Amino acid sequence: MSDASCPSRALMRPAATVLENREVARDTFRLRLGDPEIARRILPGQFVMVRGAAEGTDDPLLGRPFALYEVQRDESGEPVSFDVVYLVIGRGTAALSRRKPGDRVAVWGPLGNGFGPSPGSGSALFIAGGIGQTPFLALGRDWLGRASYGDRPKPESETPVDSATLLYGVRSAGLLAGVEDFERAGIGVEIATDDGSAGRLGFVTQLLADRIQAGERPAKVVACGPPPMLAAVARLAQAHDIPCDVSLENHMACGFGACFSCVTPILQDDGRPDLRRVCVEGPVFPAHRVDWSRPSH
Ligand SMILES: Cc1cc2nc3c(=O)[nH]c(=O)nc-3n(C[C@H](O)[C@H](O)[C@H](O)COP(=O)(O)OP(=O)(O)OC[C@H]3O[C@@H](n4cnc5c(N)ncnc54)[C@H](O)[C@@H]3O)c2cc1C
Ligand code: FES
Numbered sequence: 001m002s003d004a005s006c007p008s009r010a011l012m013r014p015a016a017t018v019l020e021n022r023e024v025a026r027d028t029f030r031l032r033l034g035d036p037e038i039a040r041r042i043l044p045g046q047f048v049m050v051r052g053a054a055e056g057t058d059d060p061l062l063g064r065p066f067a068l069y070e071v072q073r074d075e076s077g078e079p080v081s082f083d084v085v086y087l088v089i090g091r092g093t094a095a096l097s098r099r100k101p102g103d104r105v106a107v108w109g110p111l112g113n114g115f116g117p118s119p120g121s122g123s124a125l126f127i128a129g130g131i132g133q134t135p136f137l138a139l140g141r142d143w144l145g146r147a148s149y150g151d152r153p154k155p156e157s158e159t160p161v162d163s164a165t166l167l168y169g170v171r172s173a174g175l176l177a178g179v180e181d182f183e184r185a186g187i188g189v190e191i192a193t194d195d196g197s198a199g200r201l202g203f204v205t206q207l208l209a210d211r212i213q214a215g216e217r218p219a220k221v222v223a224c225g226p227p228p229m230l231a232a233v234a235r236l237a238q239a240h241d242i243p244c245d246v247s248l249e250n251h252m253a254c255g256f257g258a259c260f261s262c263v264t265p266i267l268q269d270d271g272r273p274d275l276r277r278v279c280v281e282g283p284v285f286p287a288h289r290v291d292w293s294r295p296s297h
Contacts, residue, residue, distance in 0.1 A: 015055065015104035019081055021097070025177035027088040028131070029097050030069070032081050033107055039079035041110050042068045043150045044139035045247060045284050048084065048109030049255035052095030055104045063106065064092040065252045065279070067135040067224075070181070071149060085177055087131040111255050112283050115222065117158050118143040119243065122219030124164040125211070126187075127233050129204055129225025133168050133178065135247055139222065140164040140187035161219060165190065167211075169204025169229070173197035205232045212240050220245070223287070234287035244287040250278040265291040 016035035024030045031050070038048060049063030066084035074080050088097050099105055115135070118124075124143050126136040141147040145160030165188035170176055172195050182189050191199025192207050200207060208221070217240075223233040224247040237244030253261040257280040265273035266281070266289050273291040276282065 016107045018099050018101055018103045018105060020101055021099050023097075024085065026172075026174040028085065028175065028177040029088070030083055030085050030178075031066075031096065031099075032072070032083050033105070034081045035107060036078070036080050038107065038109055039071045039082045041151055042071065042082060043110065043114035044068060044142050045115035045135050046110040046112045047255070047283065048082075048107050048111065049252070050084065050096060051106040052092050052097075052099065053106070054095075054099070060092045060095055062092070062253050063108065063255060064096070065111070065249075065255055065283075067247070068110070068138050068149075069134050069178075070137055071147075085131070085134045087175075108255065111279055113281065115139050115142075115245065115247075115284050117155070118145075118161050119220040120159045121162055123216070124161045125208065125218040125221045126164065126166045127204060127208055127221060127223040127225070127229070128166060128168045129223075129229040130170060130175075131177075132223070132225030132229075132247075132249070133166060133182075135224055136166055136187070136222070137178065137181055137185060140166070140182065141185050144186055146186060163188065167192070167204050167207040168199075169193070169207075169225070171195065203229070203232075205229060205236065208233060208236055212236060212242070218242060221287075222247070222284075224249070227292075230287070230290075231292040234290065234292060238288055245284050246287045246290060247283045248278050248285065248290070249283070252279050255279045265294045267291055 016033040019034050020032035047065045047067045051063040069083040069085045071079050072081045143161045167190050169192040192204045221237050221244040230246045250262040253259045262278040263275040266276040268274050
């Protein structure tokens with residue numbers, strides 16, 4: 001078991017200080033946590049568990065998983081804090097949205113496997129549905145060679161991608177969060193909304209289909225969002241032989257491999273599904289390995 005996924009280590013982590021918790025779009029908050037150790041170690045696609053409970057209370061008891069959005073550094077380049085961006089859905093995220101700068105919240109991580117190295121030259125397409133854009137800011141900066149994350153030096157042999165584009169679909173314009181962050185990072189953004197209030201009217205998968213139809217062949221497609229969107233992206237990528245990874249957002253209770261609440265069937269070499277813990281073996285999986293016929297993700 002890796003250091004990061006050791007349960008006792010995770011449970012014993014001290015609370016982190018909330019430095020900022022600001023609404024950035026409808027029901028969507030950017031939370032900055034002062035935790036230099038996590039900031040130094042976390043990689044794009046990894047996540048942290050954060051408990052929204054006020055200090056000294058235990059409601060909610062369980063943490064909730066959130067992907068790394070971005071890391072902040074001090075003047076000497078040392079990582080000092082990190083951000084997650086979250087949509088208020090239920091009890092855990094509602095409690096988190098009430099935390100103020102100076103509050104302390106329980107946080108453990110970094111957790112999960114992350115996205116891995118750049119696919120090399122060529123383009124990267126990130127497909128996000130709903131709040132699924134959050135892991136792609138750090139990933140885009142990493143793969144474009146504009147930032148590095150984690151405490152292991154990047155191998156010199158790793159070639160950056162030539163371009164990175166986020167295809168970003170939400171129900172309505174008010175839910176778009178952080179578009180300017182992506183643009184500032186040099187990541188192109190194309191938008192689709194269900195109601196036509198911004199970008200193209202319709203599903204984000206149509207933006208991908210149109211690009212493929214026009215002859216675009218990205219070096220890699222990476223998707224994060226609701227399972228039906230992920231399944232559609234996986235089908236398109238497989239039909240056109242484009243490498244594709246997905247980041248799954250299964251419900252999680254512990255985040256470090258102990259409770260099995262997050263398992264999902266993953267196809268093995270012989271084509272048979274076997275249950276894997278999304279918090280440890282994932283959340284990122286090759287799209288063709290996910291058993292899309294089973295409703296556990
Ligand atoms: C690896 C990982 C990374 C994630 N990163 C982010 C992120 O960066 N930003 C973000 O906003 N969210 C992210 N999520 C999802 C986030 O953890 C859930 O939205 C959150 O746990 C909801 O907690 P809650 O207490 O507000 O809702 P709850 O009270 O726990 O649930 C409210 C309702 O929403 C449903 N629900 C809760 N979670 C999910 C889910 N994951 N999928 C479908 N339905 C759900 C429940 O069934 C329930 O009906 C991530 C999830 C995973 C696994
Ligand atoms: S969330 Fe507990 S095993 Fe994955």
